[in-house]
Amino acid sequence: MEEARRRDARLRQRLERGEAAALGELYDRFAPLVHGLARRVLGDDQAAAQVTHDVFARLWEAPERYEPAREPLRSHLAALASVEAVRRLRQSETEALLGAGAGTEEGRARAEAAETRIHRAAAAARADWIASAMPRPLREAIDQAYAHRRDYRQTAADLGITEEEARRRLRLGLQLLSTAHDHPVPGAGEPSP
Helix, strand or coil: CHHHHHHHHHHHHHHHCCCHHHHHHHHHHHHHHHHHHHHHHHCCHHHHHHHHHHHHHHHHHCHHHCCCCCCCHHHHHHHHHHHHHHHHHHHHHHHHHHHHCCCCHHHHHHHHHHHHHHHHHHHHHHHHHHHHHCCHHHHHHHHHHHCCCCCHHHHHHHHCCCHHHHHHHHHHHHHHHHCCCCCCCCCCCCCCC
């Protein structure tokens, strides 16, 4: 964990010096994560690509906003992607409502449906952010159980850990994920000024 934090701090320093190669390394490492989060929220590859571009541009323009001592770079980028994707979704839904006549009964129904979609997207963004911020052992256990349809015994065997440890990791990971609906990523559930 400490080595990862030092690596992230070195990357931030390189970005602060304006090393384009550092941005390229970060992009190669984290663009799939950022794009995937944005795609899940927006449901559109082109919009997700724009969010991906904006997230890395923001990091390039202001690397000092990232604090390696506070969070891993992966978590920071996931949070930026989640907030930006939900902001864009809210903006596009608002624009669509303005064209639909928000004062009518149909407009109110559309506004309610749009707010529900935004709330669900914010919860999905929060879940993705939580998963990306989990320590690697928890993420691996959740991935084995969910993506590969493994039970705790199979997960333990696949990861080379005890069954008890697999249960502990899965329980903790699921507890963390269960909070996704309750608390949005900071800034993701609020309209942008």
